[in-house]
Amino acid sequence: MSTATDRRAPDDRAVPGDPSTPPGGRPGRDALSEMSNPHRARMIKDVVARIVMWGAFALAMVPLVWILGTVVGKGFHMLTTATWWTGNQRNINSDDFGGGARHAIEGTLQMVGFTALIAVPIGILTAVYLVEYGRGRLAKAISFTVDILSGVPSIVAALFIYAVWVTTFGLGRSGFAASLALVLLMIPVIVRSTEEMLKLVPNELREAAYALGVPKWVTVVKVVLRTAFSGIVTGVLLGIARVMGETAPLLILAPYTKNFQRDLFNGNFPTLPMMINQDRGDFALATAAERMWGAALTLIILVLLLNLIGRVIAHYGSVKK
């Protein structure tokens, strides 16, 4: 691996029998004749490619730094205000300063927690089926639909839940309905990551369990899932992080409220993305803009925290190959 990639461009002056480099040739030839040397052209191409690759990476870092810089720069001071982590937005108009985001933080956490409660068992069991049980057509079909589901746009998932929940059953928009849409988006993430982890579990562990006469389901639950546990937790956390920032389903299914609201099943529901969306309408007002960036920074922090915890767990508890 490293021997192949650490190789530098060949030094064409070292090529023996190079017609354009007579023995004892003058070292100070002009650039033009060097360009006409075919080896020189290849080397230049190589250098250009190297520069392009470094450039591409630098280019990709520009938006990252710019976005994070903007959000932190414009939103950080909101996070240090007294009420941000404790209060809500009740009776705070667009042109009023501050207020809290606690209602939205709690709402977002509650909603994704509830989503995970539904999506995680389904996702893990599906992955268990694909790795431990499934062979043949059904497994292929399931694997294919998981791929399709992972490609379903969030707005389509939201429309589907709307078509079922509101149009067909005549039930109102609520945090729960939005949770259901998020479940659809979360399942494929959980299935794929769990599947990868289960595949890493060495077969000897299963065989050892079978050899001791342990039934298959106990083997799966107590040996396979336990061995892959930390990897599965990581996948779950990444799945939660993925749906936490989703806004489209909330826009269609869970209208925002500025108050504390813990009832997922009735009425409006506060979430961070919808809080951002609320203040986005008046971002020309400095007060609303500050709140919007503050909420955006809070959301990013929550998402990154989940990613970070997931990675730490993955790093310290992963299945060794």
Add this chain to the structure above:
Amino acid sequence: MSTVTGVSAADQVPGPDGQKPLQGDRASTGRFGDRLFGGAATVSGVLVIALVTLIAVFLIVQAVPALMDNSANFFTSRVWAPGGDQPAFGILEFLWTTVTASTIAMVIAVPVGVAVALFITQYAPTWMRRAAAGLVDLLAAVPSIVYGLWGLIAFAPVFKPVQGWIEDKLGWFPLFAPTGISGGTIFFIGIVLAIMVLPIVTALSREVFDQTPTAHKEGALALGATQWEMIRTAVLPFGRPGVISASMLALGRALGETIAVTFLVSALSDGSPWTWSLFNGGETFASKIANNAAEFSNPTKTGAYIAAGLVLFVLTFVVNSIARVVIERRKAFTE
């Protein structure tokens, strides 16, 4: 790289289809617990199939009545007036905006994403690789609503003079004709989408480039290839199917991206003239639906939006299926 149990050369690299020795239910004892657990796993799997099927069924069932009432051609009309006694709605504008913006995103994101993946796997110093990969993944962790805010408030003002310059120099070309719209143009949305899908292209390409057999790479270098020639002759051909499927997945994401686009688009007024310009405004499927979430008042109106959502679903379905087929073929090839 040690196995948990000690030694087994065969199992260090599990086959792509799971475990060979104990297949299917042969290890099952047929006991109650076994049947229950196996049953639960099967039910979950079937549930996933059922969900995807239900999405299609529900969207179709609720779109059809609205489509029957539609007095305009659904595919070729640019009118969107689903309310009233004479509902008339067509998706041509959304289709054009969605596909064009996504195409622009691909044109930018695929070369840059592949180059970044090559940088991480081939060029970056070893100590830098993990950090570089982590930074690109960080770009994927940023919620799309934040991209929307950033595009709207930070990026759009910076891009405005660039657009003016392009219109100045290339305005004679129909694709770059000035329209008087700045900010949420198709071109601008394409660029923001490119940034959003770049980590998808990079992550998957990185994975396949990493799997290039060392023998191929060393073979190329031993024949005197420069590093770039080695990449061109060994790494890129090996990774091509992976890059194609990565691009397809990214395209699927770009087509369906909702909230960032919703923040950025400049909606066109009714009856604005048709233009090929990339500097025109216009809504995508997703933004049109999201912007009008409050308008789902009567069945026909809702049905019209659901019909638009159905088209988006079909688009992403096709794109993701292609990605899947390409990956499958590669699997069959490498086994």
